[in-house]
Amino acid sequence: MSGAAxxxxxxKALQEWVDVDMKKSVTLSFTDDEIxxxxxxxxxxxxxxxxxxxxxxxxxxVSWQDAMNGLSVFIKFAKxxxxxxxxxxxxxxxxxxxxxxxxxxxxxxxxxxx
Numbered sequence: 001m002s003g004a005a006x007x008x009x010x011x012k013a014l015q016e017w018v019d020v021d022m023k024k025s026v027t028l029s030f031t032d033d034e035i036x037x038x039x040x041x042x043x044x045x046x047x048x049x050x051x052x053x054x055x056x057x058x059x060x061x062v063s064w065q066d067a068m069n070g071l072s073v074f075i076k077f078a079k080x081x082x083x084x085x086x087x088x089x090x091x092x093x094x095x096x097x098x099x100x101x102x103x104x105x106x107x108x109x110x111x112x113x114x
Contacts, residue, residue, distance in 0.1 A: 075089070
């Protein structure tokens with residue numbers, strides 16, 4: 001079986017399909033230059049919108065130290081709360097421990113890259 005399929009279309013039917021636009025009235029036609037300019041303008045506007053979004057909302061990066069301080073404060077808060085039980089506080093300590101392990105891995109990888 002070949003990759004190309006052969007269609008049984010008469011020359012007359014094929015010519016009708018090719019000439020279909022010639023028989024219809026056209027309300028608006030564009031030149032090649034107008035089409036190209038339209039596409040370029042659209043791409044330019046998308047690029048400027050994307051650039052504007054980046055400048056409008058630059059979210060500051062959170063440092064490892066700030067994240068650790070936040071975890072520590074939250075754990076202190078949880079210990080003082082009357083509605084958090086010991087199991088939940090221990091779970092927070094486990095999260096803090098995992099955070100410290102990940103920070104250590106990150107520091108070692110950074111040292112390897114230097």
